[in-house]
Amino acid sequence: MINTVIFDMDGVIVDTEPVHHYAYKEHFKQLNIDVSQEMYSSFTGSSTKNIYSRIKEYFNLEQEIEILVRGKRDFFNNAFDKKEDLFLLDGVEDLIKELHSNGMQLVLASSSANETIERIFNRFDLHQYFTFKVSGEDFPQSKPHPAIFLKAAELAQTSVENCIVIEDSTNGIKAANAATIFCVGYKSFHSKLQDYSSADLVIEHFSELSFDKIRTIKNRL
Structure with a gap:
């Protein structure tokens, strides 16, 4: 589970x-x-x-x-x-709150620098929902190398078969694949020139996900 x-x-x-x-x-x-x-x-x-x-x-x-x-x-x-017109993507805050309130552990694994992650988390008050935040600047190789996702799972003390990744980029999806973690590809209208063919599930809005749907996902293993 x-x-x-x-x-x-x-x-x-x-x-x-x-x-x-x-x-x-x-x-x-x-x-x-x-x-x-x-x-x-x-x-x-x-x-x-x-x-x-x-x-x-x-x-x-x-x-x-x-x-x-x-x-x-x-x-x-x-x-x-x-920039004043910068907002969380439609539906993601509701999903984050629902998952958190139901006891799902949330971990951030972003290629952004720690400084940028902190800037965004402070602006949108996201610290309270995430157990760990992992930055790509702390690894010698970026996605599609799986190191960042493997580290996220390690910090969460969760086996990869009990994790999922939500990604919007080709490199991120490849990294999740390489880590053998089930990958949800988020294909929004913001996405440009990205390949979702190797994602295990593709969504176009976060309303397509819920705590009940996520916890029963069967990993690829």
Whole structure:
């Protein structure tokens, strides 16, 4: 029986993609590099550190990765703090509250930095619902590597067959698959160029999920 739900954050709990896109775009402009849409789409689900590792190598940039990450993060933080029309995705707060009130353990596993996770959790008062928060910046490899989801299950002290992952990205779904954790692919209108074919279940609204439905999911094992 499922007793732990592992949530991705960007694109699942809150749509920060427009803010991230703005921050990356402004930073790329500052760096005088031209990142194609195809390349940018491939970043979805990766940590900022690993994204800039690729960018540094591809464009032969001289700056250290930590400097590049800080530059993008400064653009993001400034835009995030000023953006008033930023809300939790439709239906996700109700699902989180229902799961929490019924004793389901919730864990966040996001490729975002710890600093960004804290910023979002503070803004939307989400700390009370989640037992653990795991950031992709703490791992050498980003999704689709399964490390972040395996760590989430370990912290939750839950075997992978008793967990599910809710993800919106190709890389996130692949990471869940690699961790042998049942994956719910959240395909919203915010999702762009992502592949949901390997998700175990695909939803388009969180009203399609409930505590009763989730706890009886049969894992792939």
